[in-house]
Amino acid sequence: MTTAAFNLALRNPSTFILPKSPNPTKLRVCTLRCSSATANVVPGLSERPWKTSDARLVLEDGSIWRAKSFGASGTQVGEVVFNTSLTGYQEILTDPSYAGQFVLMTNPHIGNTGVNFDDEESKQCFLGGLVIRSLSISTSNWRCAETLGDYLAERNIMGIYDVDTRAITRRLRQDGSLVGVLSTEESKTDEELLEMSRLWDIVGVDLISGVSCKEPYEWVDKTNSEWEFNYSGRDGEAFHVVAYDFGIKHNILRRLASHGCKITVVPSTWPASEILKRKPDGVLFSNGPGDPSAVPYAVETVKEILGKVPVFGICMGHQLLGQALGGKTFKMKFGHHGGNHPVRNLHSGHVEISAQNHNYAVDPASLPEGVEVTHVNLNDGSCAGLAYPAQNIMSLQYHPEASPGPRDSDYAFGEFINLMKKVKVNA
Numbered sequence: 567m568t569t570a571a572f573n574l575a576l577r578n579p580s581t582f583i584l585p586k587s588p589n590p591t592k593l594r595v596c597t598l599r600c601s602s603a604t605a606n607v608v609p610g611l612s613e614r615p616w617k618t619s620d621a622r623l624v625l626e627d628g629s630i631w632r633a634k635s636f637g638a639s640g641t642q643v644g645e646v647v648f649n650t651s652l653t654g655y656q657e658i659l660t661d662p663s664y665a666g667q668f669v670l671m672t673n674p675h676i677g678n679t680g681v682n683f684d685d686e687e688s689k690q691c692f693l694g695g696l697v698i699r700s701l702s703i704s705t706s707n708w709r710c711a712e713t714l715g716d717y718l719a720e721r722n723i724m725g726i727y728d729v730d731t732r733a734i735t736r737r738l739r740q741d742g743s744l745v746g747v748l749s750t751e752e753s754k755t756d757e758e759l760l761e762m763s764r765l766w767d768i769v770g771v772d773l774i775s776g777v778s779c780k781e782p783y784e785w786v787d788k789t790n791s792e793w794e795f796n797y798s799g800r801d802g803e804a805f806h807v808v809a810y811d812f813g814i815k816h817n818i819l820r821r822l823a824s825h826g827c828k829i830t831v832v833p834s835t836w837p838a839s840e841i842l843k844r845k846p847d848g849v850l851f852s853n854g855p856g857d858p859s860a861v862p863y864a865v866e867t868v869k870e871i872l873g874k875v876p877v878f879g880i881c882m883g884h885q886l887l888g889q890a891l892g893g894k895t896f897k898m899k900f901g902h903h904g905g906n907h908p909v910r911n912l913h914s915g916h917v918e919i920s921a922q923n924h925n926y927a928v929d930p931a932s933l934p935e936g937v938e939v940t941h942v943n944l945n946d947g948s949c950a951g952l953a954y955p956a957q958n959i960m961s962l963q964y965h966p967e968a969s970p971g972p973r974d975s976d977y978a979f980g981e982f983i984n985l986m987k988k989v990k991v992n993a
């Protein structure tokens with residue numbers, strides 16, 4: 567393609583065809599909006615088709631990272647975490663557990679497959695913003711409905727690109743999670759943004775109430791038959807599961823439905839007594855954002871349910887279960903966020919490659935006798951799963967539903983079904 571054609575394509579977000587391709591591929595081109603800074607063109611030189619820096623990320627350690635903005639503009643504060651998944655950015659953007667956080671993708675090239683409306687993990691993007699190295703200037707995927715930039719702009723989510731994500735990641739690995747402020751507002755000084763980052767904290771804040779549903783609802787969708795990989799054949803054998811929505815990902819619900827469950831989703835504040843009245847076969851405590859010790863009401867609810875019906879906790883649900891059993895949770899240095907965390911299942915001896923997204927963990931030493939650690943993260947030895955067989959309790963710190971991520975841990979849904987089946991048969 568000639569430079570002129572390339573420049574034209576950049577300026578015009580309409581569809582164009584790559585020349586010299588044996589199978590011409592239709593590509594959609596992201597709109598790169600020129601910043602006001604690019605308006606000052608020196609006479610005799612042509613304006614560049616890309617914009618110069620128009621956004622800042624100011625971290626609480628005092629470092630300032632100049633970047634280019636896409637998506638929404640404004641000023642936003644959040645905790646910066648890095649995610650090592652190679653793809654699945656859309657599922658990451660719609661995972662409610664990222665509320666209050668900026669996700670920095672370590673994979674440098676993001677946006678090339680655009681977004682589609684089937685892969686969303688919740689009804690909106692709850693995260694603070696997206697930080698990436700390079701924003702793909704084109705999208706090419708048969709499922710693509712929209713560019714990443716347009717998607718974020720419509721949802722009022724800030725994104726920055728052309729920032730040294732590798733250097734920021736090294737800083738986070740070395741010093742631990744950092745609060746940052748993203749801003750496109752020239753009127754705000756670096757000092758003001760730094761002050762904002764230092765006054766804000768994610769610890770001790772109830773973020774669940776901002777993401778949970780407001781009313782109960784029934785969920786019926788299974789994994790789309792095109793994508794099904796572990797059909798259980800349990801269609802006729804429905805178990806009624808009540809799922810507490812602490813920020814639940816849709817794929818947890820799809821996997822439960824595919825494994826033969828009828829599901830009622832309830833808000834995080836729904837009383838345990840109401841649940842027990844419905845006599846479900848099992849209760850699921852979902853993933854969710856923020857600090858598990860900032861939601862004592864949820865721990866109380868979990869306590870009231872334990873021992874009365876089989877339960878399965880995932881991520882935040884696992885941490886709340888750990889606390890309800892008498893254990894403690896703590897904040898990790900920079901957490902686990904990615905699609906390739908090795909976990910050993912201590913029962914089977916197998917190693918699973920798992921999808922993870924958490925900043926907190928259960929301290930196994932704080933747990934009472936009878937509670938077993940069933941899974942261990944092999945990167946750092948942290949607790950990745952618990953069971954208390956005497957009360958039909960099981961939980962995982964990571965994501966058996968993956969989305970995005972490997973499917974090695976899908977068997978956990980089958981184990982939950984078996985737990986419910988055992989209790990039902992013996993009732």
Ligand SMILES: NC(=O)CC[C@H](N)C(=O)O
Pocket residue numbers: 663852853854855856857858880881882883923924925926927
């Ligand atoms: N995915 C989750 O449920 C995350 C749990 C909790 N917010 C944490 O960061 O550890």
